[in-house]
Ligand code: NHW
């Protein structure tokens with residue numbers, strides 16, 4: 002059934018529930034001298050190409066490859082449209098490896114036709130902090146699909162990760178592969194219901210008029226929590242303390258240090274937004290919330306070409322109730338002209354989704370680990386990891 006995945010060190014569908022197998026690495030590391038030294042062969046017309054994201058021309062090519070060929074919903078109405086600034090941010094965290102930004106080009110035209118990437122991360126599974134690669138942006142041009150190029154890309158990124166003496170990876174996908182550690186549901190909160198209905202992202206509910214719908218999703222003009230403000234560079238230490246203490250509760254979560262927090266959570270316009278609550282009395286940072294910006298192209302609509310979507314990222318509510326904190330996140334997203342606010346049912350999110358008028362989407366997100374077994378998997382609420 003899975004000619005490629007059957008050969009890989011991932012939980013095979015048969016043995017997920019086998020209690021005799023221990024948690025942790027599925028196969029041990031091999032000596033670096035035994036890692037294959039040269040790239041896997043590609044069909045003759047193509048060549049490997051390590052991408053330099055400092056190069057604006059290359060970045061524009063990568064942006065265009067993804068904008069035209071990356072993930073769509075099940076009815077091909079929308080396609081993710083990651084911005085160039087977002088791609089630079091996502092692919093250049095602390096200690097990133099340029100060799101893990103892997104393109105495939107046509108030898109003759111030099112056109113970029115496929116891509117896969119990894120970035121390094123420390124991810125904790127139970128009490129084991131593991132150096133991993135986060136794999137993302139796997140993409141094969143629509144005209145080259147179903148030719149078994151994806152397994153070559155995956156083997157090549159695996160080889161380059163092994164060369165850095167890293168033997169585990171984390172990734173997500175909308176498709177079922179062997180074998181998810183957990184399966185999450187997307188939830189959506191309308192901010193601009195009229196546009197969402199016009200483009201077919203949502204529907205007018207039964208016995209609902211447009212004006213009732215607009216009223217239903219109306220939000221205040223400004224955040225309600227006293228001391229709610231944008232995160233700044235001076236907040237990195239406090240946010241790191243809050244987040245580390247919070248993520249310690251989850252079975253699988255990133256192990257963020259201050260450098261990671263500065264990179265992943267310091268606001269960057271139209272890429273990542275972070276807010277916190279600074280107590281007006283003590284000036285302590287007590288709560289934190291964040292979202293990233295990932296627009297989708299609207300395919301085949303006469304009136305609109307893009308949807309501006311915010312995706313819930315990491316949130317920590319200590320003093321402010323989580324529901325109130327997330328309501329303020331919705332308010333600032335609305336003020337910044339987002340059309341929809343999306344969230345997964347990870348961490349404590351179940352606790353605010355229905356109350357804040359999110360509705361379940363038709364998409365799922367499966368989470369995977371490569372060469373790391375977690376017996377029986379985990380629940381979405383035990384997952385403290387959000388991948389972009
Ligand atoms: S998920 C988004 C993936 N990208 C898209 O969906 C974009 C649109 N689609 C495409 O570009 C986020 C193509 O359809 C792709 C497949 C390229 C998806 N993950 O070349 P063939 C990520 O980026 C398997 C993994 O003929 P294709 C995460 C499939 O099951 N495997 O197909 C990426 C089959 O294998 P099987 C996937 O349609 C994580 C084989 O590919 C997959 O032309 C990568 C067919 O290949 C997917 N999303 O191209 C794994 N989709 O065994 C990282 C299909 O079933 C692992 N397949 O026969 C860790 C590596 C690092 C380890 C380090 C220690």
Ligand code: EN5
Pocket residue numbers: 072073074075076077078137173174175187188189190191201202203204359360361362363364365366388389
């Ligand atoms: C991860 N790095 O299917 C990348 N999105 O629900 C790979 N549906 O937007 C993972 N089909 O439900 C990709 N509207 C996996 C996701 C791929 C994209 C995808 C889904 C997630 C989505 C929308 C639009 C559906 C269009 C037709 C959806 C309903 C919203 C409604 C708002 C009002 C309250 C009820 C729900």
